[in-house]
Each structure stands twice: as C-alpha cells, then as structure tokens.
Ligand code: OSB
C-alpha cells in the first residue's frame with residue numbers, strides 16, 4: 221500500500237468520574253490519535269502516553285517528538301506500510317514503545333481493512349466476546365468506593381479491580397469484601413510499595429483476590445520474586461513487562477504468575493503477540509490491561525483480547541464508564557452480563573466520529589511523503 225498522509229492529533233477528553241491511582245487524581249485524559257490514509261483506506265491508532273511521566277517515562281510530548289522526527293520519516297523513507305515491517309525497522313530506536321505502538325496499530329487497522337477482515341481475524345483471535353472488568357480508582361472515602369462499585373455491579377460488571385496505595389489497601393479490601401463477599405476482586409498498586417513495606421501486601425493474602433497487580437517498582441523483578449514466594453495470591457505484573465525479554469525474565473524468576481498485556485506499554489502488537497505466545501507456552505494466563513483509552517484504543521484492545529491465552533477478565537469497560545462523548549460510533553457497550561462483543565467489521569470495526577474528534581482536538585499536524 222502507498223501511504224498518502226499521516227495525521228497526528230492531540231485530544232483531551234473529560235472523564236465521567238475522576239480517576240485516582242497511587243500517582244494522583246485526574247479529571248481528563250490527553251492522548252494521541254494516529255490516522256494513516258493509504259489507497260483510499262483510513263487506519264486508526266491510539267497512543268497511550270499520558271501528559272505526565274508517572275505510569276511510564278513517555279509523555280504525549282515525547283511520543284509526538286518520536287513520531288514526528290523518527291517514526292513517520294522512517295515509514296516514508298523506507299516506503300513501509302506493513303505493520304510487522306514497521307516493527308522491525310523501528311526496533312533500531314530504543315524504548316518509546318507507546319509512540320511505536322500507536323503507529324503500528326494504525327498500520328494493523330489499515331492492513332485488516334485492506335484485506336476486508338476484522339483485526340481479531342488477522343491476529344488469530346478465537347473469541348467473539350471477551351470478559352469485561354472495571355478498574356475503580358481511589359475515592360474520597362471507603363463508603364464512596366463501596367457505592368461506586370455497587371453502581372458498576374448494577375450495570376452488569378462481574379469483575380472489579382480497585383487501586384491501592386499505602387494507607388488505602390487493607391481497609392479498602394475489607395470494606396469491599398464486607399459488602400460484596402463473593403465478587404471477583406483484584407487490586408493494583410501501580411508500584412507504590414517497596415520490599416520494606418511488603419507486609420502491607422502480604423496482609424492482602426486473605427481477601428481471596430484474583431491477583432495483586434504491580435506492588436513494586438517496574439524494574440524490581442527480583443523483589444517481586446521474593447514476595448511471590450511468600451504469598452498464595454498470584455502477583456501480576458503490568459509496568460514491569462516491557463518486552464518479550466522482560467516477560468521471560470519475570471516468568472523464569474518467578475516474579476509473577478499472571479501477566480497483564482498492554483499493547484502500548486510493550487511497543488505494539490508484534491511484541492504483544494510474542495508475550496502472549498510465551499505465556500501460553502509457559503501455562504501462564506494473561507489479560508488485557510487498559511489505559512482509559514478512547515473507543516479507538518479500546519476497540520484495538522477488544523481484538524487483542526480475543527486471542528486464546530487471554531484467560532482472565534480484562535480492564536475493558538463500556539464507553540460510558542469512561543467518557544460522556546466517546547469518539548466512536550456506536551459506543552462500546554456490555555453485550556451481556558460482564559461481556560463485551562469483539563467488533564465484527566473490517567479493521568477495528570468501529571467508526572471514529574470526525575466531528576467529536578475535532579471538538580476534542582487541541583493540536584493537529586499532518587505529514588506527507
Ligand atoms: O495500571 O492498569 C493500570 C489506567 C491508566 C494507567 C494505568 C492503569 C490504568 C487502569 C485503567 O487501571 C484501566 C482501564 O482502562 O479501564
């Protein structure tokens with residue numbers, strides 16, 4: 221395919237409800253959309269780098285720079301339109317995985333649309349619907365948290381994740397378990413603990429949690445391995461897993477028993493699929509994480525989560541859990557209690573709504589070969 225133009229847009233969308241993690245509270249999300257036009261077909265990708273370098277060292281500004289000055293010129297100079305060829309060529313540049321993933325996803329969408337198939341088919345997905353889940357932020361009070369969870373359960377969600385941090389961990393789990401003894405519950409610390417406060421994590425071992433996500437810092441595989449040995453609840457790594465090599469190291473060291481795959485964090489679908497296959501071969505289940513994506517990134521995630529070793533419920537919720545005005549049509553909805561259908565149309569299988577995208581856009585730049 222011949223790429224005619226690439227367009228980057230920076231969007232800001234307000235959340236329905238603020239989202240607080242161990243990093244702090246946010247009321248809206250700033251992110252990058254990547255649009256590629258080739259042979260009359262339009263491919264869409266979403267870059268998940270955030271405004272502040274808290275979850276990752278990348279930001280919306282660093283990823284814009286990497287896309288504009290390195291990755292888009294690479295596409296044009298090498299006349300690349302195939303996503304796997306792009307992955308290979310872009311591997312000469314270190315890191316910057318969210319920037320790479322956004323562009324690679326747009327190329328995957330383009331490729332699937334050109335072939336007239338949904339992305340899930342191109343990826344070898346085996347599911348028509350996937351298990352949804354909600355990630356609940358830290359609230360002002362424990363009653364607020366329990367109330368918020370109640371509204372999600374009423375909407376049909378069957379798996380709840382709560383964010384934890386020192387001081388909002390044991391009491392939060394106790395409050396939720398007290399009111400909802402039977403729900404599927406997991407927690408995510410976003411690396412807020414160190415080995416010296418491991419006792420606070422160990423204290424969560426009796427809440428029948430499905431998993432405990434990323435208690436320690438991203439680079440700290442060794443301490444995760446030490447902690448996992450002392451606990452029956454499986455640890456799950458998010459921020460620590462950046463590539464197939466870090467995934468293999470984590471599995472060989474016993475740093476976790478479950479891996480959360482985020483395509484943005486690992487630099488694209490080629491890498492996500494490699495991690496998926498590695499975990500499948502090791503008998504380790506994976507699930508699809510989220511970065512509060514708009515409908516475009518979320519649609520991409522639905523296709524990824526259709527792969528066979530995505531065995532646990534995902535951080536994938538309906539459009540309205542995140543945004544009043546998602547930028548796709550139709551909105552993503554629960555298709556039955558706790559399930560979401562994988563879109564069936566070509567490519568991402570959802571339609572970006574230009575007018576809503578324009579309304580949320582704060583900056584735009586166009587590139588041509
Ligand atoms: O750690 O999983 C995380 C959102 C932004 C950054 C990091 C994380 C999250 C979430 C949101 O938990 C999950 C979702 O998109 O529903």
Ligand code: MG
Pocket residue numbers: 408410433434458459509
């Ligand atoms: Mg996480």
